Amino acid sequence: MTAPSSAPDTAVVGPIALVRRPSPRVADGLTTHIERQAVDAELAAEQWAGYVAAMRGTGWRTVEVDAADECPDGVFVEDTVVVMGRTAVLTRPGAPSRRAEVAGTGDALRELGFDVRELGAGTLDGGDVMQVGDRVYVGRGGRTDAAGVAALRSAAALLGRTVVAVPLTRVLHLKSAVTALPDGTIIGYPPIVDDPGFFPLFRPMPEEGGAHVVDLGEGRLLIAASAPRSADLLADLGFTPVPVEIGEFEKLEGCVTCLSVRLRTPR
Numbered sequence: 001m002t003a004p005s006s007a008p009d010t011a012v013v014g015p016i017a018l019v020r021r022p023s024p025r026v027a028d029g030l031t032t033h034i035e036r037q038a039v040d041a042e043l044a045a046e047q048w049a050g051y052v053a054a055m056r057g058t059g060w061r062t063v064e065v066d067a068a069d070e071c072p073d074g075v076f077v078e079d080t081v082v083v084m085g086r087t088a089v090l091t092r093p094g095a096p097s098r099r100a101e102v103a104g105t106g107d108a109l110r111e112l113g114f115d116v117r118e119l120g121a122g123t124l125d126g127g128d129v130m131q132v133g134d135r136v137y138v139g140r141g142g143r144t145d146a147a148g149v150a151a152l153r154s155a156a157a158l159l160g161r162t163v164v165a166v167p168l169t170r171v172l173h174l175k176s177a178v179t180a181l182p183d184g185t186i187i188g189y190p191p192i193v194d195d196p197g198f199f200p201l202f203r204p205m206p207e208e209g210g211a212h213v214v215d216l217g218e219g220r221l222l223i224a225a226s227a228p229r230s231a232d233l234l235a236d237l238g239f240t241p242v243p244v245e246i247g248e249f250e251k252l253e254g255c256v257t258c259l260s261v262r263l264r265t266p267r
């Protein structure tokens with residue numbers, strides 16, 4: 001694990017986020033649901049630095065997982081783990097080319113004192129997992145299979161959490177379609193949500209990039225700069241949007257959630 005970006009990391013007690021810098025091969029990242037477009041690796045590195053700066057600017061300490069230069073999609077660190085309290089379940093990504101990304105995440109989390117476990121069966125991407133209180137929604141789609149859902153369900157049950165499987169056919173990951181506001185409202189872009197009826201409170205957003213926010217605390221929401229109308233809508237609801245430019249990652253079906261893993265205070 002690379003040295004933390006600020007204070008010494010003796011214990012995980014505050015807002016800390018794992019990040020992983022983009023590989024020089026980021027332009028070779030996977031695309032599944034969208035047409036491949038040229039990705040500028042240098043611009044991607046700049047945008048990643050801007051993303052990290054936005055997190056740090058709102059009080060988060062970022063800890064870098066060791067770089068995985070041989071993995072084009074390594075920057076999408078969210079997909080390698082599901083963190084529930086002090087327990088970190090390492091995933092088995094649905095795309096075989098991404099499996100080498102997982103070990104480094106495990107090393108970083110062990111060093112931070114987490115109880116690191118293996119998924120044990122099936123495939124699952126962290127981007128398919130949306131936690132809202134004790135409910136853990138899991139997208140059952142292209143990357144996460146039934147055995148992966150079942151394995152996460154067993155791990156979550158030990159921690160008093162319930163897994164709800166959600167069908168996903170129109171987009172890469174569940175959190176490409178929907179994310180949660182701090183008040184538990186689920187926001188999403190309707191053309192890519194299979195069935196909004198799965199969520200107790202659903203608010204449609206006007207742009208695809210507006211379906212994704214990262215809760216930074218104190219009402220602040222990290223959101224892609226590609227979704228200005230959604231940012232306005234969130235501001236109108238009393239939240240504070242924090243826009244970041246992530247266009248090079250959007251070309252690879254990435255969004256704001258997938259570039260970090262927030263580590264919460266143990267519950």
Ligand SMILES: NC(=O)NCCC[C@H](N)C(=O)O
Pocket residue numbers: 029030031032073076078079095098126127128172173175176252253254255257258
């Ligand atoms: N959680 C996420 O939304 N991850 C984005 C992963 C994008 C990457 N190009 C992939 O296809 O795996």
